[in-house]
Amino acid sequence: MKADVEPPACPKRGARLRRVLGLGPAGAAVPLIWVLPAVAFMAIFFVAPLVDNVARSLSLAGGFSGAPTSALAAYAKLLGDPYYLEVLVTTLVFSLVVTAISLVAGYPVAYFLVRKSGRYYSLIVFLLVAPLLTSIIMRTFGWRVLLARRGFVNSILMDLGIIDVPINFLSGPGVAVAGLVHVLVPFMVLAIASSLQGIDRQLEESAQILGASRMRTFFHITLPLTLDGIGTGFILVFMLANGSFVTLLLLGGGSIQTLPLLIYQQFTITRDFNLAGAMSNVLLISALICLVLQLRILKRRGVKGK
Amino acid sequence: MPENSATLDLRGISKRFGHVVALRPTDLTIPGGGLVALLGPSGCGKTTTLRIVAGFERPDTGSVIVGGRDITNLPPNRRGLGMVFQNYSLFPHMSVAENIAFGLKMAGRPAGEIGPKVGEALEIVRLPGFGERFVHQLSGGQQQRVALARSIVTNPSVLLLDEPLGALDKNLRESMQFELRQLQANLGITTVLVTHDQEEALTMSDSVAVMRDGHILQFGSPAEVYDRPRSRFVAEFLGTSNIIEADVESADEEGVSARSAMSEAPFLVRGSSANAGAGGRIVISVRPEKIHLTRERPERNYIAGRVAGHVFRGNHHAYQIDTGQGGLRLFANQSPREFASNRFDIGDSVNAAWSADDAVVLSE
Numbered sequence: 001m002k003a004d005v006e007p008p009a010c011p012k013r014g015a016r017l018r019r020v021l022g023l024g025p026a027g028a029a030v031p032l033i034w035v036l037p038a039v040a041f042m043a044i045f046f047v048a049p050l051v052d053n054v055a056r057s058l059s060l061a062g063g064f065s066g067a068p069t070s071a072l073a074a075y076a077k078l079l080g081d082p083y084y085l086e087v088l089v090t091t092l093v094f095s096l097v098v099t100a101i102s103l104v105a106g107y108p109v110a111y112f113l114v115r116k117s118g119r120y121y122s123l124i125v126f127l128l129v130a131p132l133l134t135s136i137i138m139r140t141f142g143w144r145v146l147l148a149r150r151g152f153v154n155s156i157l158m159d160l161g162i163i164d165v166p167i168n169f170l171s172g173p174g175v176a177v178a179g180l181v182h183v184l185v186p187f188m189v190l191a192i193a194s195s196l197q198g199i200d201r202q203l204e205e206s207a208q209i210l211g212a213s214r215m216r217t218f219f220h221i222t223l224p225l226t227l228d229g230i231g232t233g234f235i236l237v238f239m240l241a242n243g244s245f246v247t248l249l250l251l252g253g254g255s256i257q258t259l260p261l262l263i264y265q266q267f268t269i270t271r272d273f274n275l276a277g278a279m280s281n282v283l284l285i286s287a288l289i290c291l292v293l294q295l296r297i298l299k300r301r302g303v304k305g306k
Numbered sequence: 307m308p309e310n311s312a313t314l315d316l317r318g319i320s321k322r323f324g325h326v327v328a329l330r331p332t333d334l335t336i337p338g339g340g341l342v343a344l345l346g347p348s349g350c351g352k353t354t355t356l357r358i359v360a361g362f363e364r365p366d367t368g369s370v371i372v373g374g375r376d377i378t379n380l381p382p383n384r385r386g387l388g389m390v391f392q393n394y395s396l397f398p399h400m401s402v403a404e405n406i407a408f409g410l411k412m413a414g415r416p417a418g419e420i421g422p423k424v425g426e427a428l429e430i431v432r433l434p435g436f437g438e439r440f441v442h443q444l445s446g447g448q449q450q451r452v453a454l455a456r457s458i459v460t461n462p463s464v465l466l467l468d469e470p471l472g473a474l475d476k477n478l479r480e481s482m483q484f485e486l487r488q489l490q491a492n493l494g495i496t497t498v499l500v501t502h503d504q505e506e507a508l509t510m511s512d513s514v515a516v517m518r519d520g521h522i523l524q525f526g527s528p529a530e531v532y533d534r535p536r537s538r539f540v541a542e543f544l545g546t547s548n549i550i551e552a553d554v555e556s557a558d559e560e561g562v563s564a565r566s567a568m569s570e571a572p573f574l575v576r577g578s579s580a581n582a583g584a585g586g587r588i589v590i591s592v593r594p595e596k597i598h599l600t601r602e603r604p605e606r607n608y609i610a611g612r613v614a615g616h617v618f619r620g621n622h623h624a625y626q627i628d629t630g631q632g633g634l635r636l637f638a639n640q641s642p643r644e645f646a647s648n649r650f651d652i653g654d655s656v657n658a659a660w661s662a663d664d665a666v667v668l669s670e
Contacts, residue, residue: 200393200395202391202393202395203395203397203398205360205362205382205389205391205395206389206391206395206397207397207408207412208361208362208381208382208383209360209361209382209383209385209387209388209389209457209466210383210408210409210412210456210457210460211383211384211386211409211412211413211460212383212408212412213381213383214381216412217383220408221397224399225398225399
């Protein structure tokens with residue numbers, strides 16, 4: 001979109017003004033005035049809160065944490081205290097694990113969907129997307145019902161005599177990972193499926209004629225050509241996992257402490273808006289850093305020059 | 307490289323897709339080092355045949371034999387073939403050199419051997435020094451050469467070409483026809499060329515198999531199928547042809563004599579008395595370039611008419627002659643030299659004549 005809207009190299013001032021006002025010469029791309037509503041919306045509901053949050057995170061007005069020693073006191077506390085650093089690292093590692101599992105679980109599904117589903121394609125896509133229609137709380141709560149002390153899984157295992165005492169599934173971080181993978185894997189599948197769909201099957205046939213087995217064809221041709229989709233899915237799932245909150249609140253029984261949970265506590269329980277604001281910004285920046293890193297890795301390994 | 311010129315033998319292969327018969331039981335033998343073109347319209351079974359040889363489709367019946375070895379049940383990667391696809395199918399995430407090296411790498415050749423072989427292949431297709439480029443940086447013709455280099459570098463026993471020049475523009479296509487043919491002959495690789503372009507089939511191959519509706523209608527040298535088509539379909543698919551129906555008066559070893567309401571003169575077709583008995587009906591094919599336009603009345607083998615259209619085609623003048631007989635139009639070509647001395651204008655009366663040697667009786 002940006003490329004369409006931005007004028008070509010070195011336009012004259014008058015021309016640029018006319019374009020900005022949507023009065024461009026006949027044949028000009030979409031008049032800029034049309035994007036104004038979207039820009040206004042983003043400015044009010046996205047940019048302004050961000051700015052507000054940055055202002056809040058600066059310790060000017062003084063918070064509940066006592067008299068500020070400097071404007072960046074909250075940040076100093078966050079990045080200096082090993083506890084907060086650990087929470088930050090936990091958040092990123094947790095998101096990474098969820099994303100990696102989503103990738104490994106989602107790729108075969110995407111492959112099956114594109115290559116083997118045939119007339120069931122629409123049905124599978126529907127089944128994939130259908131859970132997104134229910135509330136994330138419902139889906140997450142389902143896991144609690146399944147894995148509760150006297151839940152479905154424990155009952156079956158005990159009836160079968162496999163275990164005597166109910167297993168406490170809900171206490172470890174495992175169930176939080178499972179719950180989040182469940183919620184996020186459709187994004188991974190759809191991202192990979194769309195890139196798989198774009199692959200010319202003849203490329204794979206070429207590889208086979210040249211002596212590559214099906215396995216080697218996959219690793220040398222198919223997989224590299226879907227790196228785009230993998231990257232999209234990876235970033236999507238990683239970002240969503242990074243900011244996920246409800247799932248972790250309901251599952252995991254407090255065994256895992258991530259930044260979003262901490263922010264929630266700071267806002268609702270401690271009511272330290274200053275520190276909470278700083279945390280959100282740290283979360284945002286760390287997510288952005290991860291995004292840039294992933295994009296760079298993908299650019300190097302993906303289809304070169306494309 | 308030319309040491310392995312294996313014979314390709316297709317024995318009774320056939321293929322159905324559901325209720326659709328893609329290929330009826332077909333036999334075809336390509337001698338080692340030969341180039342056979344499978345020519346026909348889309349849906350004639352030529353691509354299915356090629357895909358069966360490649361191993362992408364399993365034939366319902368019959369077997370594929372290369373150099374005496376039955377490969378019918380081998381997967382594509384163990385057949386040792388080379389293939390060039392219409393859109394080249396170069397790997398977009400690899401450089402030119404990596405593309406060409408792919409087959410060697412899969413064969414497990416040592417790295418020290420791969421480099422020189424890739425360089426050699428690039429020399430053969432006249433793209434030396436292009437190894438580091440990426441596919442999207444190449445023109446269509448260059449991509450075509452890279453695809454060719456990639457397919458021959460593994461020293462395949464049979465080379466399969468699937469409409470290899472279909473995506474090139476006309477000039478490039480013509481020069482590539484010569485180049486590809488020369489290269490194939492030099493390397494001595496047994497080759498199957500699939501094409502719907504009759505000119506490509508005629509100029510490039512040792513033999514042409516004209517296909518339609520899942521079987522081979524006629525198999526022979528390019529000159530044979532062009533000059534002596536056996537059916538109306540072959541006559542019309544390979545260039546333009548004038549198709550004339552007539553009733554047989556007499557037939558002997560000399561030839562067939564026939565008459566038609568279209569002309570007061572008899573038609574004589576020499577040499578070809580195929581399935582023509584007295585009283586029967588025959589269909590004659592005459593190529594436009596064999597027709598001689600004249601104002602005189604020959605003793606036989608002509609049809610009178612009026613010039614209905616005339617276009618200049620560069621190397622010849624093409625006429626359409628309206629015979630006034632049920633809308634039958636004849637096509638006739640004149641060389642520029644002949645045009646200069648003996649030109650006709652639209653509306654002129656003209657006799658389209660031909661020699662008895664240049665007409666062919668079709669067995670429709």
